[in-house]
Amino acid sequence: MSRGKKLVSILVVVFVTLGLALPVSNLVRGLPKSASVSAIETQDEAFAQARDIMAGKCATCHTSEGVMPLYASLPVAKTMIEADIKAGTDSLDLRKELQPTPGLPASEVAVAKIEKEIQDGAMPPMRYLMLHWNGSLTDSEEQQLTAWIQKTRGEHFATKLAAAPFANEPVQPLPLTIEADAAKVALGDKLFHDVRLSKDNSISCASCHALDKGGTDRVQYSTGVGGAVGGINSPTVYNSTFHFIQFWDGRAANLAEQADGPVNNPIEMASNWEEVCGKLIQDTAFLEEFKKVYPEGPSKETIIDAIATFESTLITPNSRFDKYLMGQAGALTAEEETGYHLFKEYGCATCHTGKNMGGQSFERMGRKGDYFDTRALTDADNGRFNVTKEEADRHKFKTPTLRNIALTAPYLHDGAAMDLTQAVNIMLKQQVGRSAPESEVAAMVAFLNTLNGEYKGQLLQ
Numbered sequence: 393m394s395r396g397k398k399l400v401s402i403l404v405v406v407f408v409t410l411g412l413a414l415p416v417s418n419l420v421r422g423l424p425k426s427a428s429v430s431a432i433e434t435q436d437e438a439f440a441q442a443r444d445i446m447a448g449k450c451a452t453c454h455t456s457e458g459v460m461p462l463y464a465s466l467p468v469a470k471t472m473i474e475a476d477i478k479a480g481t482d483s484l485d486l487r488k489e490l491q492p493t494p495g496l497p498a499s500e501v502a503v504a505k506i507e508k509e510i511q512d513g514a515m516p517p518m519r520y521l522m523l524h525w526n527g528s529l530t531d532s533e534e535q536q537l538t539a540w541i542q543k544t545r546g547e548h549f550a551t552k553l554a555a556a557p558f559a560n561e562p563v564q565p566l567p568l569t570i571e572a573d574a575a576k577v578a579l580g581d582k583l584f585h586d587v588r589l590s591k592d593n594s595i596s597c598a599s600c601h602a603l604d605k606g607g608t609d610r611v612q613y614s615t616g617v618g619g620a621v622g623g624i625n626s627p628t629v630y631n632s633t634f635h636f637i638q639f640w641d642g643r644a645a646n647l648a649e650q651a652d653g654p655v656n657n658p659i660e661m662a663s664n665w666e667e668v669c670g671k672l673i674q675d676t677a678f679l680e681e682f683k684k685v686y687p688e689g690p691s692k693e694t695i696i697d698a699i700a701t702f703e704s705t706l707i708t709p710n711s712r713f714d715k716y717l718m719g720q721a722g723a724l725t726a727e728e729e730t731g732y733h734l735f736k737e738y739g740c741a742t743c744h745t746g747k748n749m750g751g752q753s754f755e756r757m758g759r760k761g762d763y764f765d766t767r768a769l770t771d772a773d774n775g776r777f778n779v780t781k782e783e784a785d786r787h788k789f790k791t792p793t794l795r796n797i798a799l800t801a802p803y804l805h806d807g808a809a810m811d812l813t814q815a816v817n818i819m820l821k822q823q824v825g826r827s828a829p830e831s832e833v834a835a836m837v838a839f840l841n842t843l844n845g846e847y848k849g850q851l852l853q
């Protein structure tokens with residue numbers, strides 16, 4: 393053998409040995425386990441099993457503590473694993489999300505996301521499995537995770553209205569009724585439509601959240617008192633009671649806290665509670681009506697309570713899609729049904745999940761794309777960052793509901809998507825990181841058009 397050839401064979405042997413050394417040593421040592429995920433306490437056996445599987449096979453990249461494999465000390469590997477931990481934890485932080493509060497289950501969104509990755513066989517990523525031959529989920533582990541997902545959904549999130557074959561769908565039918573004090577609701581309805589809540593008696597809540605326009609104003613940005621134009625699209629008030637938090641950036645914890653905002657907002661109603669109460673008290677007929685519900689009369693607290701109670705009844709059950717889930721044959725056309733399957737296949741139902749198809753998590757707009765790189769940034773584009781000032785929250789928005797979506801164009805926080813075709817294409821590119829043929833986009837749009845529900849027994853249109 394020539395010296396050259398010898399050198400080549402030595403190098404080959406060295407590379408093969410090195411190439412095998414890592415995975416073999418990983419195999420022999422077993423996978424590192426996340427102590428913090430393993431430490432999550434539970435009495436629920438299905439959850440305990442799922443927790444232990446994920447502590448070993450997922451937590452390496454899905455907790456910020458970073459359970460580093462041995463090779464992570466090698467220069468190139470270090471950069472790779474650090475990038476995985478950053479992106480993985482950003483998408484799903486198991487330490488926080490498997491049990492957000494002691495005793496409470498994982499969020500419906502986390503459950504849907506894990507379910508989707510398992511169905512796709514996408515996790516752990518291939519490059520990791522090349523070094524961790526025992527890293528992928530075994531069949532029995534997949535079954536255990538699936539059992540935990542179905543149990544969690546059944547016990548905590550399912551509205552129990554779906555027909556048996558749909559009982560475990562990531563999207564659930566909306567509840568048909570909601571309990572609320574009828575007198576408060578009637579008063580809240582009036583206040584919601586009362587222009588005296590604005591400084592110059594020109595604008596009511598309904599000006600920007602018209603109940604006959606899908607609960608929105610159907611313009612990119614709303615106009616407040618004196619023609620002041622806002623910088624963010626007005627979301628629907630229908631089904632907002634199901635949101636985990638209110639506003640695009642979540643700066644109000646609930647509907648009552650939210651209702652305090654617009655009255656005082658200089659570019660919305662530009663008033664204050666003293667002024668509003670002063671006006672209402674002068675109206676003796678209305679005052680009498682008011683006192684029948686709240687003997688103490690109009691105040692910030694009573695007005696807000698009435699409006700929030702009214703808003704909690706703005707639910708829209710019985711959409712054609714819900715009827716399909718409830719087992720009504722022929723409720724959807726073949727194309728619409730295909731659209732729903734594609735909606736799940738492209739992962740839309742992971743964020744737009746549950747009965748309200750959204751409103752349950754903050755998600756980064758443009759997580760797979762360049763949404764904000766192509767235009768000048770506005771203050772509103774910061775999203776959740778404006779509330780927390782944490783860099784990780786920049787461009788994160790509360791996932792909007794897709795209920796009645798056909799009625800609420802234009803779309804997105806910046807009102808930049810004019811129709812559903814555009815919105816779906818933007819979502820595919822920015823949130824899913826894939827593109828879809830035109831026919832599939834059309835099917836998804838057809839599906840989205842079946843989500844109009846009934847308010848007070850009348851189909852919204």
Ligand code: HEC
Nearest residue numbers: 449450452453476479480483484505506509515516517520
């Ligand atoms: C080697 C690191 C690594 C391991 C191990 C790993 N993941 Fe991931 N995971 C990632 C990365 C990186 C992302 C972000 C990828 C992306 O956004 O494309 C991610 C994303 C996810 C997401 C979010 C997807 C979304 O749509 O937001 C889920 C859910 C997930 N992983 C579940 C799991 C589960 C379950 C396991 C264990 C069976 C696992 N992962 C193991 C690196 C890992």
Ligand code: HEC
Nearest residue numbers: 596597600614615616624625626627632638639640654660
């Ligand atoms: C001038 C237009 C305007 C008026 C008037 C107005 N809103 Fe809004 N509303 C908006 C905009 C814009 C947003 C989104 C703001 C944000 O997220 O930063 C919003 C958000 C909301 C939300 C949160 C929905 C969600 O998905 O997070 C609710 C609920 C709501 N408004 C109810 C009301 C009520 C009740 C009133 C009357 C007291 C009112 N609005 C008056 C424009 C208006």
Ligand code: HEC
Nearest residue numbers: 738739740743755757789791792803804805815819820823
């Ligand atoms: C990672 C989470 C995530 C995924 C996956 C996702 N979305 Fe969204 N979706 C969002 C967020 C967040 C917004 C709001 C973004 C904004 O306004 O900047 C949104 C907005 C929308 C809107 C506009 C809603 C409105 O009222 O303005 C539609 C329609 C929509 N998504 C449909 C889809 C479809 C269809 C898919 C699958 C192809 C999908 N989404 C996948 C998070 C997600």
